Amino acid sequence: MLNRRTLLKSFCWSLALAQAKPWNFSGAAESGEELRIWDQHSHLGSVPGDTPEERMALLVKCMDRMGVERLILSQGYSADQHPNPAEQFRLENDRVMRAVKAFPDRAYGSVYLTPALRDFSMQELNRCMRDGPMVMIGEVEAEARCNVPEMDPIAEWAAANEVVILQHEWLKTGGNEPGESSPFDVIELARRHPKLQIVCAHTGGNWEPAIRAIRDTRNVYAGLAGSDPTSGFVEMAVRELGAERVIYGSDVGGRSFASQIAKVEGANIPESDKKLILGGNLRRLLTPMLRRKGYKV
Amino acid sequence: MIIDTNVYLSRWPFRHLEGDEPAKLVAKLRKRNVVEAWAGSFDGMLHRDLASVNIRLAQDCRTYGQGILVPFGSVNPKLPDWREDVRRCQEEHKMPGIRLHPNYHGYSLDDPLFAELLKLATARRLIVQLALCMEDVRTQPALMRVPAVDITPLAEVVKTTPDLRLELLNCTSNISVEQYRAALAAADVSAEISMVDGIAGLARLVQEIPLQRVLFGSYYPFFYFESALFKMQESGLDEASQKAICEDNARRLMGPAANATL
Numbered sequence: 001m002l003n004r005r006t007l008l009k010s011f012c013w014s015l016a017l018a019q020a021k022p023w024n025f026s027g028a029a030e031s032g033e034e035l036r037i038w039d040q041h042s043h044l045g046s047v048p049g050d051t052p053e054e055r056m057a058l059l060v061k062c063m064d065r066m067g068v069e070r071l072i073l074s075q076g077y078s079a080d081q082h083p084n085p086a087e088q089f090r091l092e093n094d095r096v097m098r099a100v101k102a103f104p105d106r107a108y109g110s111v112y113l114t115p116a117l118r119d120f121s122m123q124e125l126n127r128c129m130r131d132g133p134m135v136m137i138g139e140v141e142a143e144a145r146c147n148v149p150e151m152d153p154i155a156e157w158a159a160a161n162e163v164v165i166l167q168h169e170w171l172k173t174g175g176n177e178p179g180e181s182s183p184f185d186v187i188e189l190a191r192r193h194p195k196l197q198i199v200c201a202h203t204g205g206n207w208e209p210a211i212r213a214i215r216d217t218r219n220v221y222a223g224l225a226g227s228d229p230t231s232g233f234v235e236m237a238v239r240e241l242g243a244e245r246v247i248y249g250s251d252v253g254g255r256s257f258a259s260q261i262a263k264v265e266g267a268n269i270p271e272s273d274k275k276l277i278l279g280g281n282l283r284r285l286l287t288p289m290l291r292r293k294g295y296k297v
Numbered sequence: 298m299i300i301d302t303n304v305y306l307s308r309w310p311f312r313h314l315e316g317d318e319p320a321k322l323v324a325k326l327r328k329r330n331v332v333e334a335w336a337g338s339f340d341g342m343l344h345r346d347l348a349s350v351n352i353r354l355a356q357d358c359r360t361y362g363q364g365i366l367v368p369f370g371s372v373n374p375k376l377p378d379w380r381e382d383v384r385r386c387q388e389e390h391k392m393p394g395i396r397l398h399p400n401y402h403g404y405s406l407d408d409p410l411f412a413e414l415l416k417l418a419t420a421r422r423l424i425v426q427l428a429l430c431m432e433d434v435r436t437q438p439a440l441m442r443v444p445a446v447d448i449t450p451l452a453e454v455v456k457t458t459p460d461l462r463l464e465l466l467n468c469t470s471n472i473s474v475e476q477y478r479a480a481l482a483a484a485d486v487s488a489e490i491s492m493v494d495g496i497a498g499l500a501r502l503v504q505e506i507p508l509q510r511v512l513f514g515s516y517y518p519f520f521y522f523e524s525a526l527f528k529m530q531e532s533g534l535d536e537a538s539q540k541a542i543c544e545d546n547a548r549r550l551m552g553p554a555a556n557a558t559l
Binding site: 046047048058059061062065066170172173174205206208227228229230231232235252253254255256257258259261262263265266267268 | 494496
């Protein structure tokens, strides 16, 4: 694993640029500690390559350049926003498991399912997580909003097994797509299941109203992934929610590690908060499942 | 060393930005080793007294710039006597270029006024920066939704203006690669990287368009500055390519004559 010093050297194409220390998490560098970036939100989609292994290999190359230690990978790489039920979900989960198997020290898998196919989804949970290698649920995205009653058995299973759910949601100006969740749907589900830990994948995209919306529902977390790196996002999230409820993710391959890590590194917040957001919080949430499976935390 | 071709001064109308005080902005840029930053004004989007916008921009660049801020004035060809704004930008404020916001000023790129503006700017040896969007349409305030500029007519328009130097800012992914490629092939058109995203997006961009036309742009302070910087790192480009994007290509676009006046 690269440390920050190595990363800095890797970007020293000129002495002047090296002196500017473009990539230096100052607090960690000063203390000599290694910053461990874990990315909660990544996909194989939009990544060049013909197989899951080839796509994952490119992701690992970019992870090394950016100092990302580990990914939570989900959804495979179909571009279909409305996957053909059952077979397509199963295929995408298989693709993720192949990619993780090829790079077991760099990624964990997260199971793709939908409340629109409740019985199938419960079977897939058992196949991929209870009996398989996956450690998280989501990004749940397709076909139905997350406040539907069919989501309850999935949420109950997650709460009972201390498993985190990554839930796609947006709060688009002009309205969401049919079946697309909003932060308000996430809150509704979270309030029905107070022991559930659930992450808003995009914190609305429109993060100012979304942060306000989730503020009082303490089992809901703000995910940073998959939106433009607009200044102020992380500062507001930390101010209103506390750093413990803010979680870095990138949404690669449609986004880059660069633009999404920049939200944290560019934010005017304490270094200790950056460490929580870039990995500490996720490791804390995943610890029960990782320990049960005998994985490294 | 970095030449950042896309920063803004003044206030974003809908949000406080950490770097919207010019002294803070310059401190941040210097910390990140920016030696020159081409600065427009957020006021240029919505204000109608653009002459005063440009006066303030030039003053702020002089007062706070510490030699690195280079003003690019705003021009709106839909305003009466806009040609006088072009003249003042060049003759009075000694600006090397102008920055346009067609989607906020209500004209399309096949409007004859746009073609005339390009010709006038070129005759005065001004660089033209064309901002294609200012914010993801999905996150804009509901009362002010502004779609990205439609660049379909651009390739034809730029062909009619020999010696034009044009830079596209905020190259949103809502516009297709084919459209960008057509525009860049038609004349001396460049593009900056602030809105280029996707895994190793920059490395993939330089496979799509000539490296010599790609410039560093952060869109700071609307975006976190580090976004553009880290894209260089994620790209895995060799040192010569990184230097071309961060410095050499901007110097070529600016040209020796204009450099000498700064």
